[in-house]
Amino acid sequence: MNFTLEPPKHGGDLAAWQRLEQNADHWLDLSSACNREPWPIPESLLENSAKLWYELPDPFVLEQAATTYFGQAPLAIGAGTQQFIEVLPSLLWEKVQRKKVLVPAVGYQEHSYCWRKWGYDVSEYQEVSELFSADWDIAVVISPNNPSGRYVSEQESEQLKALLDDSERYLILDEAFLDATPEHSWLKVPLPRGCFVLRSVGKFFGLAGARVGFMFADQAFLPAIQSLLGPWPVATPALHLVAEALKDSAWQDEALASLAERHDYFMATIVPKLNTLFDSQDMHYTPLFYTWQLDQEQAVKAFSALHSVGVHVRLGQGWVRLSLPAGHEMQRLNNGLVRLLQGHQLKELG
Structure with a gap:
């Protein structure tokens, strides 16, 4: 047995980033791959x-x-x-x-x-x-x-x-x-x-x-x-x-319908902007998350750019992953991407 191995790091480390950066307390956290519209506890x-x-x-x-x-x-x-x-x-x-x-x-x-x-x-x-x-x-x-x-x-x-x-x-x-x-x-x-x-x-x-x-x-x-x-x-x-x-089978059916509806909006409205931001269309997804394969330098730049508009995602080795936002989070994400694509940061990413 080897109990000296360094354990893997987990999650998007939102709390750590919030300690490092100002105004991070109200970030939109899309770094988890869990359902953003979870089962509501009765x-x-x-x-x-x-x-x-x-x-x-x-x-x-x-x-x-x-x-x-x-x-x-x-x-x-x-x-x-x-x-x-x-x-x-x-x-x-x-x-x-x-x-x-x-x-x-x-x-x-x-x-x-x-x-x-x-x-x-x-x-x-x-x-x-x-x-x-x-x-x-x-x-x-x-x-x-x-x-x-x-x-x-x-x-x-x-x-x-x-x-x-x-x-x-x-x-x-x-x-x-x-x-x-x-x-x-x-x-x-x-x-x-x-x-x-x-x-x-x-x-x-x-x-x-x-x-x-x-x-x-x-x-x-x-x-x-x-x-x-x-x-x-x-x-x-x-x-x-x-x-x-x-x-709770009723909620499960509603959740599946919500995932499908949110996916359609995400694909039509959000994905084209992220494709531009990431300069990549190499994206794969499940009903809960979307992953873009990127050059590592480009991934780091995109990760930082999203932070600048208060959006936290998961950064990996050559990939960036976003969880599917909740319905009420879509417009906030869309507005942040619009600001990015209209601003000077797009030039820095190019």
Whole structure:
């Protein structure tokens, strides 16, 4: 084990930027990829939540709601998908001999970090198709990938399932961003041997602070995962909150309609301006976020230009990502872009 590795940095670090720059307290924060119109916590739940802080967690209600929502029962409920990413290396340590792990070169970096931390031999791949001929014991696939926006295709899914059925390999499928496009989920059918699917309520539902995630896998792993998670990994209020969100099918339908409506406006009104600002049309998206691939110098300049009009986005190595704004945020973003494109900063970006 190597516990001296430097952990990956997370999020857009809005608070850090606010400490560095003046007048940053009222920035429009589009650096997160979570739904900007999150599930609204009912007043009745808030009014009755006090007693929940006095009770030890009982996951039964959430297990029932999750089984109905996802179409199959979760193997475990934990403190976000992050907790499962942390424990999977120890869960599978004795299952594989060579410890050869493949992770996507672009994607959530905790996957790579956690396997490396536990001493696995970790390599990176660029395309999912590389997994069909590569040598690996464990592979991580993210669908849709954040920040690339890429989904695993139906054909790729079938080939990966065949690989699992015909070998002793293990696949970690991170579906944390998939709720808005459930037709792509592997949870539609029974999972193949060796597959672990991770789901989150922090993205589509916007409940990142609840810290609740789900793992789906073969029941044979239940004793081991319970031992690794320990008792009560999720607080009682979070269990009840997320159960209500998963049962709220009316809001889910409204949220999908809102995402579609906001996307249409964003594509028609905002994207052409961002294409000009970024000097790039190399953009990929999911229902929750949009990512432009840019020259790194251009990305840094564009990031700074957006800051000058009070818009905070996520800056990566050669990419800039924006979450889909809420409906009431669109005009503010549009006005800021108009000011940028009419001003001198466009010349500096050119």
